[in-house]
Amino acid sequence: MLTRRSLRDSVLGVLMLAGAIGAGVGLAVALLHEAVVWTQSFVFSVAHGQDLGEAALSDPWRTLLVPAIGGLLLGVMVKLVRRWRSNDIVDPVEANALYGGKMSLIDSLRLTLATLLSNGSGASVGMEAAYTQAGAGIASTLGQKLHLRRADLRTLVGCGAAAAISAAYGAPLAGAFYAFELVMGGYTIATLAPIGAASVAAVAVAHWLTDPSPALFFGRPVAVEGWDYVACGVLGFLAGWLSILAMQAVTVAERGFRALPIPVWGRPALGGLALGALALAVPQVLGAGPGADPSQLARGLEAMAILLVAKIVASALSLGSGFRGGLFSASLLLGGLFGGLAYGVVELLVPGLGLDRMLLVLAGMGAVAAGIIGAPVTMVLLVLEATQDFWAASGVLIGVVVSTTVVRQAFGYSFATWRFHLRGVPIRGAYDVGWVSELTAMRLMRGDVKTILTTQTLDTLRRLHPLGAAKTVFAVEPDGSYAGIIDMGAVHDPSLGDEDAKTPVGELAKHADDFLRPGDDVRSVLQRFCSAEVEALPVVTSPTDRRIVGYVTEAYALRRYSQELERQRGEELGERSLYGRD
Structure with missing residues (x-):
């Protein structure tokens, strides 16, 4: 019996789940196809399965008005639904690139229904968007319910999309590579088996229920020469x-x-x-x-x-x-x-x-x-x-x-x-870049911040933080806002005399304009370190409210970035033990 734990820890479990998803998506594609055919037959008054272009002119008024009426219904439906859910719909490519494969089933059904209405009323669009959205949405929702790893969830989204295209065209190889090229962002050994299983299962179910027409058919072999x-x-x-x-x-x-x-x-x-x-x-x-x-x-x-x-x-x-x-x-x-x-x-x-x-x-x-x-x-x-x-x-x-x-x-x-x-979505494909935006300064920072008021003297700073006690101390204004970084090496410089000891530390503070915000991703953090050329930077509440909530060191940010890169590569290769099993 497959349990949530066995699915998380078993390659075979994920493979069996992918096959089940493929079968379910194949059924969904067959039902959606029949729904479109029935809708077009009804609204255009054509024989079941007859091509619209062959029969549309038999009733010019239907040809002219049905797309307009369908567009009006679609516009009103979208307007009403947006009052309830105003967010944009995340498609499989965007989900795998930015959100670790997380999709909303409700939003996926929204797009599927809108595409069904569009195609049913004669719009010059294909149903493939609805098929892949529904298939990937079902797979993602099931994966989220089972709390699968990020890599497995992304793979299931690819399985849903592959199954959809495979069932629609009766072409499991084309469906599988559709997922590899567009939804996964590349082919790996670890994803071959589940996506292949989903594609084959979807075609089997679709052929059992319907007889999908090939995208092209010619009765003789093609000659390629000269x-x-x-x-x-x-x-x-x-x-x-x-x-x-x-x-x-x-x-x-x-x-x-x-x-x-x-x-x-x-x-x-x-x-x-x-x-x-x-x-x-x-x-x-x-x-x-x-x-x-x-x-x-x-x-x-x-x-x-x-x-x-x-x-x-x-x-x-x-x-x-x-x-x-x-x-x-x-x-x-x-x-x-x-x-x-x-x-x-x-x-x-x-x-x-x-x-x-x-x-x-x-x-x-x-x-x-x-x-x-x-x-x-x-x-x-x-x-x-x-x-x-x-x-x-x-x-x-x-x-x-x-x-x-x-x-x-x-x-x-x-x-x-x-x-x-x-x-304005900054992606060129389904490559997993979402982890970069999730690894923020808030997650990287430490909370044991050492601060000192700009009005306090150098002598006070020396007594509060003796030589070797602190590497980084941040100067703050009386209202708590960040004022700069104190170089503790300069503070404990033995060449400084007694007169220098009474100098306000605010005069030693540097890099007052160099800080991080909680939402800055790890790449932005590392770029800020490169430009500031310091070992640590404070994390402030906002550019206008510069109260310090923590700090990040360059060494730790680099180490976490390197670990995440290795983890991503390990998941692509199916090696989950690089940094321990989670």
Whole structure:
């Protein structure tokens, strides 16, 4: 029987828990998928499971008004919920980077419901954000209830996200590496087994309940030879710039809606109305998009170009106006369209070059999706699992590598990290940096502060603190505020005469502007020591109320920082005995 203690101390226990979480998340994804399909069928009056773009024009009024009504309901719901919970929702990447994997299940359900309403009303967003938020939120909540270690809790969040993507696309390898690349911030041996178990369990349950459609499907193997390698590289280069354009389009749309003289809760309704008007001309923009579906890609150049531009605009309108969701599915469709369009252009300009159209479609899909989502290995594995074609995956790898390099060098963000940047959240990925902000001056400081009034004499200081009795003494004003650091070596300098003994100690105080605040993190503390060049600094209540509450020594701060770095590295490697078991 698994107990809380056995889970904390057993790798096998965490592995079994990860498998159970994967199964639960697979069930949740299947239910959410069916809820979206049912909602779209009801509100758009289409056959169950029918693509919105194929049937939306059968009722133009529904096409125009349903997204607007859905946006209005979403805006009102968000406004009402914010009266109860005004905090921002922490997603899995942010939770693992800053909060040690801690997420709120209630907030996760908030985002899941908002994404369900957004996608159900036809917004051009994907359900992947809801899947991963729900999966990671469930895993995090369970881990917190069991009081798991920080590293195990972060791993469970990765398990929840991996299970969600795996179940959504029937691709356990892609789901696992989605977690490694985006939610965990890297691959380690210690996290391989639990995340792998969660991914496989989720796919098994999802396949048992539903028949998830692959993100792409082609009926013949892909040929990769000759100019195909060069074409994939060039396509990847162009796809990188298309990825940046798509991400920036969302930002431009968001700024445009903010500039309009309408309340925040009304923006989704206006965005939905604009989306509905666009869908009257290009109905395929509604919903998440079918991925790289050949039925959508077997079009002429003009039709693919129109749909490519319209889908970028639709996604920007949806996310910019306040609909909730992701760009995973949309990026697959954009990439597939871009690859097909590139093939058509090459055939017009250089006929008979012998390129494989399907290869360019796959490479475009992977390159654009990797550039936007920021998960290159995930996209390569998604192609490999969906096509079971090794050569196709090798061609996609070329495009993905070039695309992500372009995005990293020219833009520096994926869509998720770009959104963090706009919100002022200082992270570039899920690497665990939260412990730095948690290791504050308040936790580092000592309370046995030795102080002396600035008005007291040097002779008094000598009698209170004889030679060798104290290394650091802080001078304070009569009102208790910090006035500087006293150099005890100078105080006991034998060359000082009797006249010097009557000198007020305030005249010897230095570094009056060098102090720490209780909330300063360890890196800020160490930077302050470097600039002040002293061995100890006081911790004051605030810059305006400079009463001393403790002090920190540079040696201790360095030692604690080094220990935490070693502990983090040990947890990544699965070695928990570096500084004892906790």
